[in-house]
Amino acid sequence: MVETLAKPRDTAAAIRTAALGMFAEKGYAAVSMREIAEASGIRQGGIYNHFAAKQDILRALMVGHMEALIAAWETHAPMGDDPAADLTEFARFHIGYHFERPEAVFVAYMELRSLEPDNFAAVEALRDRYERILRAILERGAAAGLFALRDPAVETRALIAMLTGVTTWVREGGRLSIAEITDLYAGLVRRAVGLPDATKTN
Template sequence: MARKTGSHSEITGPRIRAAAQHLFARHGYAAVSMRQIAAEVGVQAGALYLYTPDKQSLLADLMRDHLEGLLEAFADLPPASGPEARLDQFARFHIGYHIDRPDAVFIAYMELRNLEPDNFSAIEALRRRYENALEAILRDGRAAGVFAVPDTKLATLALIAMLTGVTNWYREGGRLGRAEVEAIYADMARNAVGSPARVQHTA
């Protein structure tokens, strides 16, 4: 099309969100200006406000979309039976999902302090739902005697921190392949909560 003034609302909206995600992840929400986002998309700053009420909504929407997608994808996993299989599945899923979305993950974990109170509460609720899914696995495993965790909440947070840390260094095409990384992390996660293959001692 020769004309630049046609309707692009269906393409411009997603492009704005993509640019915002990329820039927020790279420089941080507070350090990124609406002008930068607009420049990346190829529109003027004022035009952004046709697609978002303000900068804060742009951030909150990115985080909510990410967490809702995460929960949905997790819910869609095939059922696994037994705490060990479920933990293995969780670890591999978590690694794989996060490796594929480094920008969204980075934002979701780093920009919480830049959310206004209402948005913060909503995002925290989603995050907690995900954590609860892992904690349920650990509780079941402890009840079944296959996991030795003194505190399931603490173990949940420790495992998620460990697994999420992969996004700090993993690069596509790097020394280790995706499947290798998933396997190694899944093993470490299972060992961390007391692999049944060895006798566990808890004071």
Template sequence: MARKTGSHSDITGPRVRAAAQTLFARHGFAAVSMRQIAKDVGVQAGALYLYTKDKQSLLFDLMKGHLEELLEAWQLHHPNSIGPMEDLEAFVRFHIGFHADRQEAVFIAYMELRNLDDDNFSVVEGLRKQYENVLGGILKNGQDTGIFAVPDTKLATLAVIAMLTGVNTWYRDGGRLDRETVQSIYWDMVRNSVAA
């Protein structure tokens, strides 16, 4: 569909995604209408379809974008393996730091999977597995070298990611503990749980 003359897609498109993200995180995907998103952006409901095919596409774009950004940020943060213990510490600190800055995106990524259609779910699940495989590879490397004692690396991977992502449910900047302290405490807990 062609853009209208004078359309500011580079401005309105991101505003549509930002409004959808906030509304989905606050009210849940099923409870939010395209009309609500349009009202938040300040455009007519019909204008939204210049920027997205439908509400499902908006949800998919948000979730896919979040996971692609996560994978890219990890590669920039830790491009090369140093050793299992150092890699695991880097992962713990990265995961908490990255997610603390994106609480709405994280909430949607974990709570709205059920609302993706099958094709979109497969793509998002594939990206999630890529990220889980990063941690799984670190744990397996540590297991193989005798640094970690993990009875089941897949289960340990899921448990560690769930524990780290759980920080998002309570952590707020400016609270009793600063981010670096939280990262250090969680690093101690993760290290103690996997160390041989």
């Protein structure tokens, strides 16, 4: 008989998962390392083999969220030759990605205030990198005479804030499906830059 060996447990991942849920529910400041350890199924002292402090867990969560978001976009939809199509696809991608990760999104935005300066700078650099993806699309569209823009930097942040905000109120089983909400928001983004709303899927 062949003996089946159990897969080694990824304790660091378990700690991150437990911390994410607790930070989203209670807030970073209200959660202790002891509580995270208990929720992870390890002794309190064991958590320090993986993270020296609670701040390190928060950094790992927020940096990891942004790195995964950027990597997902680069895999999902590389830039094409049509800025209008790229803009529509960015809106759809952003909503879909964030809707599937509400806890990560909530912590990534609400707990920026809890980051120490060096950690904030690391996360902010990744946020800027992601914003540059959309800004590049907007600037290409403006240069081609397709988009009507006043300040691409401000409009980039405004559009991302609007798209991310979907996760704060949309719920499964509501009056509109996620696909319908995505259509509506893609249309809003298009109209914001002067394009016709031609986004409805069949």
